[in-house]
Amino acid sequence: MSAGASSRSRLAHTHLTGAAPAERVDFGRRVLVLRRWKVAVRVEWRSVTVCAGLALAVACMAVLALMTGSYQLSPGQVVSALTGGETGLVHDVVVEWRLPRVAAAVVFGAALGVSGAVFQSILRNPLADPSVIGFSQGSYTGALIVILVVNGTYQQLVGGALLGGMATAVAVYALAYRRGVQGFRLIIAGIGVSAMLGSLNTWLILKADLDQAMSAAAWGAGSLNGVAWNQVIIGGVCIAALLLVAGMLSRPMRQLELGDEAAASQGVRVSPARLGLVVVGVALTATVTAASGPIAFISLVAPQIARRLARTGGITFAPAAFVGALLCLAADYIAQHVAPTPLPVGIITVMLGGGYLGWLLFTEARRRL
Amino acid sequence: MTLTDMEGAATLDTRVAAPVSHRRRRVVGLAAALVALMVLTVLSVMVGSKAIPVAVIWDALFDPSPDADQFAVRDYRLPRTIVGLAVGIALGLSGALIQALTRNPLADPGILGVHAGASFAVTLAVGWLGVRDIQGYMWFAFAGALLVTLMVLALGATRQGSSPVVMVLAGVCLGAVLGGAREALQLTDPEAFDAMRNWNAGSIAGRPLELLWPILPFFALALVLTFVVAGPLNAMALGDELAAAQGVQLARTRVLAIIALTLLAGGATAIAGPIGFVGLMVPHVARWIVGPHQRWIFAYSLLLAPSLLLVSDILGRVVLRPGEIQVGIVTAFVGAPVLIALVRRKKASGL
Numbered sequence: 001m002s003a004g005a006s007s008r009s010r011l012a013h014t015h016l017t018g019a020a021p022a023e024r025v026d027f028g029r030r031v032l033v034l035r036r037w038k039v040a041v042r043v044e045w046r047s048v049t050v051c052a053g054l055a056l057a058v059a060c061m062a063v064l065a066l067m068t069g070s071y072q073l074s075p076g077q078v079v080s081a082l083t084g085g086e087t088g089l090v091h092d093v094v095v096e097w098r099l100p101r102v103a104a105a106v107v108f109g110a111a112l113g114v115s116g117a118v119f120q121s122i123l124r125n126p127l128a129d130p131s132v133i134g135f136s137q138g139s140y141t142g143a144l145i146v147i148l149v150v151n152g153t154y155q156q157l158v159g160g161a162l163l164g165g166m167a168t169a170v171a172v173y174a175l176a177y178r179r180g181v182q183g184f185r186l187i188i189a190g191i192g193v194s195a196m197l198g199s200l201n202t203w204l205i206l207k208a209d210l211d212q213a214m215s216a217a218a219w220g221a222g223s224l225n226g227v228a229w230n231q232v233i234i235g236g237v238c239i240a241a242l243l244l245v246a247g248m249l250s251r252p253m254r255q256l257e258l259g260d261e262a263a264a265s266q267g268v269r270v271s272p273a274r275l276g277l278v279v280v281g282v283a284l285t286a287t288v289t290a291a292s293g294p295i296a297f298i299s300l301v302a303p304q305i306a307r308r309l310a311r312t313g314g315i316t317f318a319p320a321a322f323v324g325a326l327l328c329l330a331a332d333y334i335a336q337h338v339a340p341t342p343l344p345v346g347i348i349t350v351m352l353g354g355g356y357l358g359w360l361l362f363t364e365a366r367r368r369l
Numbered sequence: 370m371t372l373t374d375m376e377g378a379a380t381l382d383t384r385v386a387a388p389v390s391h392r393r394r395r396v397v398g399l400a401a402a403l404v405a406l407m408v409l410t411v412l413s414v415m416v417g418s419k420a421i422p423v424a425v426i427w428d429a430l431f432d433p434s435p436d437a438d439q440f441a442v443r444d445y446r447l448p449r450t451i452v453g454l455a456v457g458i459a460l461g462l463s464g465a466l467i468q469a470l471t472r473n474p475l476a477d478p479g480i481l482g483v484h485a486g487a488s489f490a491v492t493l494a495v496g497w498l499g500v501r502d503i504q505g506y507m508w509f510a511f512a513g514a515l516l517v518t519l520m521v522l523a524l525g526a527t528r529q530g531s532s533p534v535v536m537v538l539a540g541v542c543l544g545a546v547l548g549g550a551r552e553a554l555q556l557t558d559p560e561a562f563d564a565m566r567n568w569n570a571g572s573i574a575g576r577p578l579e580l581l582w583p584i585l586p587f588f589a590l591a592l593v594l595t596f597v598v599a600g601p602l603n604a605m606a607l608g609d610e611l612a613a614a615q616g617v618q619l620a621r622t623r624v625l626a627i628i629a630l631t632l633l634a635g636g637a638t639a640i641a642g643p644i645g646f647v648g649l650m651v652p653h654v655a656r657w658i659v660g661p662h663q664r665w666i667f668a669y670s671l672l673l674a675p676s677l678l679l680v681s682d683i684l685g686r687v688v689l690r691p692g693e694i695q696v697g698i699v700t701a702f703v704g705a706p707v708l709i710a711l712v713r714r715k716k717a718s719g720l
Contacts, residue, residue, distance in 0.1 A: 126538060127475045175709050187474050188653065188712040192705035195646040199701040202570050203694065210563055218556060297545055304538065341557055347549045354545030361539050362524055 047319060050310045054322035058106060061329045065102045066094050068337050096229075103236070104227040104291065105329040105345075109298055111239045111284040113306070113324020114246055114317050116299025118281035121253050121315040122274055123183045129300040130285040132190045133278065136296075137197035138168025139289050140220050144204045147216045157219070158290050165289060168193060169282045173275075181274060182260075222295035222346030224332050231291045238287045243321070246280050250317055253277055257314055295346045298324050301353035308360045327353050395659050402672040409679040413450040414442060416683050418691050421446070448578045453682055453696070454675045455581055456573055456637045457647065459588055461674020462595055463633035464648025465655065465666050469602045470626050471533045477649040478634035480537055481627065484643040485544035486517025487635065489551045491568060496554050496561035506568060507580060507639045514635030517543055522627060533623070571644035571697020573682060584636040591636075594629035598622050599663040606661060644697040647674050650704045657711055677704055 030045040066078045071093055073081075080086050081094035119128040130136060142164020146152040152160070173181065176189040205213045252273040255263040260270050288295060305327075306312075306319035331348035339348070414426050421438050429439035429447075463478035471480075479485070490513025494500040500509065524539040555562040601622040604612040609619055634648065655669035681699035688694060 125473065125475060126534060127473060127480075127541065132475070175713070178713055184474060185712050189709050191475070191649060192701075192709045192712075195649070195701035196705045198645075199698040202566075203698045205566055206570055206695075206698075210559055213566065214556065214559060214562055217552075217562070221552060221556070300541070301545075339553075343553055343556070347553050347556070350545045350552075351549035354542040354549070358524060358539060358542035358546070361535055361542065364535075 044310070044312065047310045047312060047316060050306075051318050051322055054309075054319065054326055058322065058326050058329060061326060061333065062102050062106065065105075065329060065333050066098050068333070069093070069098065100229045100232050101224050101227055101332065102329065104224055104232045105332045106325040107232065107236045107239055108224075108288040108292060108295065109302075109325040109328025110321040111242070111288050111324070112295060112298040112328070113302035113320040113322075114243060115281045115284035116301075116324075117303040117306075117315045117317055117320040118246065118253070118277050118284075119299070120303050121257055122277050122281075123187060124257060125183075125187065126304060127300070128187070130281055131194065132187060133282060134168035134172045134190050134193045134197065135165040135282055135285055135289075136294050137194045137201065139165030139286075139294060140201050141168075141197045141204075143219055143293075144201055144208075144216050147219070148204055148208045148212055161293075162286055162290055165286055166282070168197065169278075173278065181271070218344055219293050220346075221344035222293040222349075223344040224292050227292060235287050235291045239284060242280055242284050242287070243317075245276070246284075246317060249273065249277055249280065254314060293344075293346070295328065295349055297346070297350045297353050298327055301357050302327060305353070305357055305360060308357075308364065327356075395665055398658060399665075399668060399672065402669060402676065406672050406676045406679075409676055409683070410450055410454065413453065413679045413683055414446045417441075417446060417686050448576065448581075449573055449682070450679070451578060452576045452581055452640060453573045453678050455585070455588065456641045456644070457675025457678035458671055459591075459633040459637040460644060460647040460678070461651045461670035462592070462667060463630040463637070464650075464674070465652040465663070465670040466595060466598075466602075466626050466630040466633075467648070468652045468656075469606070469663055469666070470623065470630075471537050472606070473533075473537060474653070476537060477645060478630055479544070479643065479645060479648075481521045481540035481631070482517035482544045482547070483514040483631060483634040484638060484645070485547040485551075486513035486515075487511070487638040488565070488569065488643060489513055489517075489547040492551045492554050492561060492565055495564045496558050501564065503576060504580060507584075510642075511584070511635050511639035514638055515631060517547065518627065518631040518635070522624070536627075568642045570695040571642040572695040573641050573678070574693065574695075576640055580640060584640060587632045587636050591629040591632040594625050595633075595667055596664065598626045598629070599667055602626065602663045603661075606663075642697060644678075644700060646701045646704055647677055650708050651677060653708065654711060 032043045032045055032048055034041040034043070063075055063078050066082075067073045067075060071089075073090065073093065077086065077090050078094055081090050082099075086094070116129045119130055119132055120126055123132065125132075139161040142160035142162070143157050145164070146157045146160035150156065150160075172186070172190045172193050175193065176182075176186040178185065205216065208216065252263070252268045255266050255268045256270065256273060256277075258266075263273075264270050285294075285299065302324035303315050303320040306323040307315060309323070310316065310319045312319070327349060328345070331352050332345045334352065335343045335345045335348040411423070411426075415421050415423065419438070419441070421442060425436075425438045426442050428434065428436075429442040433439060433443070460478065467476045467478050467480060468474070470476075487510035490509040491506050494505060494509040500506060518540075521536060521540045521543055524536075524543070555565055601612070601617040604615045604617045605619065605622065613619055637644070651670050651674040652666060655666045655673060659665040659669055677700060678696060681703045682696040684703060685694040685696050685699040688699075
């Protein structure tokens with residue numbers, strides 16, 4: 001990609017003749033244009049630097065997470081274990097025990113961030129996330145039924161959650177369908193179905209005995225406990241494929257943000273593009289839910305944080321993915337090592353993400369003063 | 370411009386052409402809603418684990434005697450119905466306010482942190498202070514709701530006045546942080562979890578009227594504020610610039626509306642626990658009936674929301690007889706099918 005890289009500085013001073021004050025004219029953002037074969041990619045410099053910074057932060061956080069535990073390691077040991085320079089206990093601790101969890105946090109966090117970005121973009125609503133289409137409530141209902149009624153194994157619980165979530169998403173989409181799906185109708189249908197399932201969940205929790213209800217609530221908060229290599233690899237492959245599809249759909253997604261008519265006039269096939277985006281968004285969340293339970297809030301908050309960091313006009317995938325990864329990793333670290341009692345990671349993501357976005361809003365408001 | 374926008378424009382044209390018939394339709398609809406609410410109020414006193422005839426209710430009110438049925442009416446069913454009416458009105462109006470304010474179809478009265486603040490305060494009261502009765506919960510819930518909304522207001526305020534989008538996001542953030550803290554407290558304290566899962570479902574049963582009286586002045590104040598800001602909110606639907614050009618004071622309108630909706634939603638949550646769906650659904654339905662006119666939307670919400678709550682409460686008593694289901698659980702099952710059926714019709718429009 002680097003061969004045809006050229007960067008254009010679009011910021012310039014206007015040089016007016018005479019004594020007129022040199023006024024700074026804003027010609028737009030500095031952009032990076034990559035050209036290779038017949039493909040040209042145009043990215044804003046700020047997005048590139050923000051993504052690089054976030055990637056660095058993810059790497060540092062990962063090394064910290066790999067170091068910490070009841071068997072403390074040095075950064076050097078971690079790096080050499082990762083590059084294959086260690087054998088024995090250090091290798092086992094880093095690569096076999098701690099790395100799956102860290103990798104899971106990064107991959108799943110990124111998936112959730114992108115999934116949220118998809119929904120916020122197609123619904124043009126900063127409050128949208130995969131739960132809008134009912135997936136979260138549906139998967140919780142499925143899990144609750146397996147835990148409380150069938151009293152099933154963990155595999156059955158995952159199956160029940162996926163089945164419940166998918167069935168709900170399909171039902172919401174079908175209910176919103178009327179010669180095409182329109183954002184507002186999708187939101188309302190999602191609200192209705194989610195509210196019913198949420199009520200059902202509350203009732204099930206209320207009728208269950210206390211131990212079962214609490215274990216269900218703990219699953220519902222989402223946790224990376226017991227994530228092993230095979231889940232990370234299967235989940236990672238699925239997520240990588242889905243992210244690729246999401247990347248290919250990102251251009252139609254941007255055009256859809258202009259409105260259905262405008263997008264259609266630019267040659268976007270509106271309905272298939274939107275259906276594809278919904279499927280990708282739900283599938284990303286479903287993959288994460290299958291491996292770790294529903295980790296809440298990353299999909300809502302990551303695109304918003306990313307948008308404020310990169311100062312992009314719309315929703316973009318790459319910064320959202322990196323923010324999601326960092327958020328999930330940091331939250332899991334806090335849940336394991338900082339909290340007085342080990343907590344489900346979902347609880348920490350909610351507090352960390354909410355707190356950070358709140359802080360961003362606060363400073364943004366001060367800046368505008 | 371989407372399809373529904375154009376349809377909205379079309380209905381606007383017909384209204385200009387025939388304002389009288391449109392107005393009559395709205396008034397007739399309002400009267401019908403009022404009659405329905407009155408019927409439901411009577412039914413709510415009559416129906417239950419034991420059906421009580423109207424004559425006994427009449428006697429209980431105007432010719433009291435120490436009869437078991439009269440006792441049930443006076444001390445149990447009547448307070449429950451009155452609490453249902455008050456809570457329903459508060460939820461419906463607060464929902465209409467938040468939707469007018471944010472123009473976001475996903476916004477419910479809880480979005481500015483009311484439910485999160487109330488739940489968090491009650492969890493603290495249960496977990497740390499050992500409060501166990503509904504009287505004790507109430508003031509914690511009310512104070513929590515008010516405090517959190519004040520914080521959201523401060524967080525969302527900028528010099529240009531407060532932007533609704535920033536405010537909603539601030540509410541979501543604060544709600545998330547408090548929700549996480551509450552969940553952490555509950556998952557480590559089984560006793561608090563047990564008490565909270567009951568309160569969280571939302572119910573209007575077993576609330577004595579003494580609980581309602583101290584909240585009523587707040588409701589009355591909020592009611593006045595609501596109809597004061599109705600006109601400015603109508604103008605603000607055209608966009609901030611146009612509203613300002615018409616002489617609307619944006620910041621003042623927003624703050625007044627938020628005070629009103631916080632008092633309403635906070636009071637309702639304090640009495641009944643978090644009941645989510647009513648405030649979300651009823652204003653949508655009201656708007657689809659009357660079109661984009663806030664005063665009418667408020668009036669319809671004022672009647673439709675308690676109707677939904679009372680229907681749900683009655684059904685909750687009947688379905689699993691002799692057991693009961695909390696009203697907060699039933700409302701979604703009663704309301705959501707109606708909401709979805711309505712949005713599938715052509716006329717339903719966005720905000």
